[in-house]
C-alpha cells in the first residue's frame with residue numbers, strides 16, 4: 245500500500261493482522277514466513293516471532309538479558325478489520341482508526357426497495373484489476389460518463405447520443421452526481437420493451453478510495469458497481485470491482501453477461517489509463533483543462549487534497565488547472 249510492503253496474516257483468533265513486511269532483525273520478508281501456533285507471524289530466516297501489534301514475542305536461542313531493547317525488535321503495524329469479505333487496512337502505521345470502512349450496499353435490505361421483491365435475486369461478480377494510474381485518475385475514470393460514449397461507444401452507450409441532466413451534490417465524506425432522464429438501453433440493445441423506461445443513475449465518490457455507480461430501473465433492475473481502490477504506489481492502483489445486482493431475472497443467467505461486458509469495458513479503460521500515465525511521465529507531470537462535463541474529477545481531487553492537508557506541493561500546482569465543474573448540467577452522452 246503506497247509503496248509500503250505489508251504482511252497480512254490471521255492471528256490465533258482468526259482476526260486479520262497487518263505488519264510491515266520487513267523483519268527488524270535482518271530485513272527478511274515476513275510474508276515469506278509462516279503463522280505459528282500461537283498466532284504470531286514467524287520470520288523465515290532466524291525465526292523471530294511477532295504478534296499482530298508488531299511486538300517481538302520470541303527470539304529462538306536467546307537467553308534473557310540480551311543487549312537489544314525490546315522496542316528495537318518490534319515491527320510497525322497497521323490496524324486492520326474485515327468487512328464484506330475484504331480486509332481493510334488503516335493507512336497510517338501504529339494508529340487506531342477514527343472511522344469505519346466503507347459499507348457495501350446490502351441490496352436485500354436496500355433502503356430503495358419500494359416493491360415486494362420475494363422473487364427477485366441477488367447476483368454478484370467480484371474481481372481485481374491493477375491499473376497503471378494514480379488513485380485520482382482511476383477514481384475519475386470509473387465515475388466519468390463522457391468517455392463512455394466515446395471510448396466505449398457501442399458497448400454500453402449506444403451510437404445515438406441521449407440528452408440527460410446531471411446534478412452534483414456533496415454529502416458527508418463524499419460527493420455524488422445524479423443523472424436524470426436516460427432512456428434504458430445497453431449498447432446495441434435500445435428501444436423495444438424498455439423504450440419508455442428511464443434509468444435512475446448515481447455516480448458517487450466515497451472517501452478515501454471508493455467509486456460507486458448505481459443504476460435502477462423501477463420494477464426491473466437495481467445495480468451497484470462498487471470499485472474499491474488500493475493505491476499500491478503513486479502511479480499503480482489496484483481496483484477491486486464488486487458488482488451486485490438485484491432483479492427478477494435469474495441471477496445465474498446474468499452473471500456471465502455482466503462479467504463479460506465488465507471485462508470488455510475494463511480492458512479499454514485499462515489501456516487508456518496506461519497510455520495516459522505513460523504520457524504524464526513523458527511530460528514529467530499532470531496538467532488539466534476541464535469543462536463542465538468533468539463533473540466529478542475536480543470534486544474528487546478537492547476531497548483527496550483536503551484529506552492530505554494540501555501538504556503536497558504538486559497538489560497546489562494542479563489546483564489551477566482543475567476547475568470545479570457544473571453542479572447542474574444538461575449534456576449528451
Ligand code: FES
Nearest residue numbers: 267269270287290
Ligand atoms: S531476519 Fe528475521 S529473524 Fe533474522
Ligand SMILES: [Fe+2]
Nearest residue numbers: 385392509513
Ligand atoms: Fe470506462
